[in-house]
Amino acid sequence: MASNLQIVVSFLVCGMAMVDAISHSDSIRSGNFSAVAAGHGVCRSVVEPQGYSCSEHKVTTKDGYILSMQRLASMSGSRSRKPVLLQHGLFMDGMTWFLLPPGQNLAFLLADNGYDVWIIHGPVSKGYLVNKLTSVTLLCPIAYMHHMSSLLMRGSIDLFFAEKFLEKMCKLPFAGCNSLMTALSGKNCCLKPSAMDSFLENEPQPTSTKNLLHLSQMVRRGTIAMYDYDNEDKNVKRYGQPTPPVYDMTQIPKDLPLYLTYGSTDAxxxxxxxxxxxxxxxxxxxxxxxxQFVDNYAHADYVMADNAREKVYEPLLGFLKMYN
Structure with a gap:
């Protein structure tokens, strides 16, 4: 396997990374890593019909989470470059990267460019990749959220109803999911109808109540801090102090290549x-x-726009090649 890894991360609805030497003998936080039968998973249903090599895996983290992963390569089977980990955002799963058709979605483009592509479903345990990354690419990154203008997203986070709300409303004939997507994520410029159909078939995905509470805290307070138990004793027990620590962005290695792309109409x-x-x-x-600032792009455009390849993915590939 290649010696380094890169990561692309999709936040909320849309991210990616390059990582150091990941192999079958590696683990997530000393957890268990093993291949599983393909069955009717992403490989058999989405990847292999397009002629790409794909294998299904599962990861059991040290703290007991069982995550599924897929590994794919180009139709030639070449994996001459570094491994890339594609991490989806909240309310989504690994299908995020296949909403657009072959030749347009990021997963297949990376494979076509020789990268060893790994797609993860679920969160990566903290601390796992920090010493393995060679670069990080963030699509419409969410860190600070004080200026989030999507009232629908603010309300759905506070009331914990985003998943069921989207699922039901998009299916109503009078609602129109494009209009609902605009209310949720901003005025997307170029959503591909077939990508929207794929979204409705596969997304959104559930998340934990604690995740939503944590997001709500950060939106309301305008901070980027760890989860607040709203109890000084519990915070002291968990963090050793009465208030949750703020995430220190200066702890990101200053020599780690970072690529951030965001849009002008993202709510x-x-x-x-x-x-x-x-x-x-x-x-x-x-x-x-x-x-990279993309004019007229909103949150969903990054994984569903018909021009995402030209606007976002090709510049992203250029960045990865620079640090490959």
Whole structure:
């Protein structure tokens, strides 16, 4: 296997990474890693019909979570470059990367460019990748959320109804899922109808109540901090202090290549909040922090727009090749 890994991460609805030497002998936080039968999983139903090599795996983390993963390569079977981990966002799963057709979605484009592509379903345990990353690409990254303008997203997070609400409303003939998607994520410029159909068939996915509570706290308080138990004794027991610690962006290695891309009409990832994030990374090593501002792009465009390849994925591939 290649010696380093890159990661692309999709936040909320849309991210990616390159990682150091991952192999079958590696583990997630010393957990168990093993191949599983393909069955009717993503490989058999989505990847292999397009002529790509694919294998299904499962990961049992040290804290007991069982995550599914897929590994795919180009139709030639070549994996000459570094491994790439595709991490979906909240309310989504690994199908995020296949909403667009072959030749347009990020997973197949990476495989076609020779990358060893790994798709994960579920969260990565903290601390697993920090010493293995060679670069990180963030699509419409959510960190600070104080300027989130989507009232629908704010309400759904606070009331914990996003998953069922979207599922039911999109199926009503008078509602129109495109209009609902606009209310949720901002005015998307270029959603591909077939990608929207795939979204309705596979998404959204459930998440934990604690995840939603945590998001709600950060939206309401304008902070990027660990989960607040709203009880000083519980916070002290968990963190050793009465209030939850703030995530320290300066702890991100200053020489780690970072690529952030965000859109002008995104109602979830506000450009103002991304600017706050970029300011927190102001001491990052010159040339190692790249940001891309995409005019007229909203949150869903990053995985469902008919021009996502030209607007986002090709510049992203250029960034990865620069640090490959």
């Amino acid at each position: 979830i990832t506000s450009a103002k909040d991304v600017q706050i994030l970029l300011r927190s990374l102001k001491d990052h090593m010159g040339g190692k922090l790249v940001s």
